Amino acid sequence: MDIGVLGPCQVTQGGVSVVPTAVKPRKVLALLALHPDQVVSVPALVEELWDGDPPRSVQTTLQTYVLQIRNLITAALARNPREDLPLGPKSVLTTQPGGYLLDTHGGLDDAAEFERLAASGHRTMAAGDCATASTRFRQALELWRGPALVDVQLGPLLEVEVTRLEETRMSILSQRIEADLRLGRHHEILGELAGLAARYPTQEGLHAQFILALYRAGRRSGALEAYHRLRTLLGEELGLDPSPALQQLQAGMLASDPGLEYDASGTAPRAGYLRVLKAG
Structure with missing residues (x-):
């Protein structure tokens, strides 16, 4: 079984999708897929499905959702039978003491x-x-x-x-x-950083990297303008000043600090600016 959660939910058995269309069975499979080859407890599944307000028939309803997923696995196995799954779908979506386990059998x-x-x-x-x-x-x-x-x-x-x-x-x-x-790839990533700065307008770390890339690309005025835009936005939206690292970066640009320039050796102090900016 192959699992994909980094995007739309993708769970396939032998290349055949076993993702239910119904909302709650899909949630059950998604939670199991996030913890493959591990037991997910019944209380955890109940909390995910009903958020503290389960129906009286909670056990039966949960078992029905599990059965729906197993039926999809059965259909997938019928198209690609496997001799090493003697219990069929119950070898893939297994019942364990206190919960259920999605067995990938070495899948991706x-x-x-x-x-x-x-x-x-x-x-x-x-x-x-x-x-x-x-x-x-x-x-x-x-x-x-x-x-x-x-x-x-x-x-x-x-x-x-x-x-x-x-x-x-x-x-x-x-x-x-x-x-x-x-x-030294500041020229190559400028366009990407410009897009990221626009998408995440208050993410100081990304803006610091964008400003540094602009400066290293010989666009000091553009770098200073980017800093001032961020400072204005932070003040208007959040009532905050730029972080000390960003203020240090601005001061370095104004002083034409050689430590801001790209150094192929990667030695301090040039690398030091990256260390203080990366986590913003």
């Missing part, structure tokens, strides 16, 4: 692959190999097909999981941009 899981590539990127970044880190982060981000579980009606548990995934995605994006800046 895009969220797990995303985390593996991201971890590899972090390791190579820490080792100073920015080129490999950029590649790993880029490969991780390419697994995303849109917002996580965009076609699933989210309950309280799915909402938490989706928020976690989206926050991780933004963190890896920031890390990839940092790696590219360390590699």
Whole structure:
């Protein structure tokens, strides 16, 4: 069984989709898919489905939803039978003490692959190999097909999981941009950063990277204008001043600090600016 949660919900058995069209069975499968090869408890499923207000027939209703998913797995197995699944659909969506488990039998899981590539990127970044880190982060981000579980009606548990995934995605994006800046790719990523700055108008980390890329591309006036736009927006929308890191960046630009320029060696103090800006 292959699982995709980084975008519309995709769960396939032998290449055949087993995602229900009905809202609540789809939520059950989505929660199981977020925790493949792990037991998801009945109380967790009940909370996701009914958010503290379950019907009196909660056990029977939940079992009906599980049966609907198993029927889809049965139809998929009929098209691609497997000899190593003696219990048929119950070998895939298994009943466990206190809950249910979606057994992938070694299938693909895009969220797990995303985390593996991201971890590899972090390791190579820490080792100073920015080129490999950029590649790993880029490969991780390419697994995303849109917002996580965009076609699933989210309950309280799915909402938490989706928020976690989206926050991780933004963190890896920031890390990839940092790696590219360390590699002197400021010209290449300017267009991407301009779009991200427009999409996330109060995300200071992305704006700091955009401003730094503009400055390094020889567009100091544009970089200062971008800083002033952000300062105005933060003040008007949130009543905040730019972070100390951003103020440090502005001061460096005004002083034409050589530490802001790209340095192929990646040594301090130039890399130091990236360290203080990346987490904003």
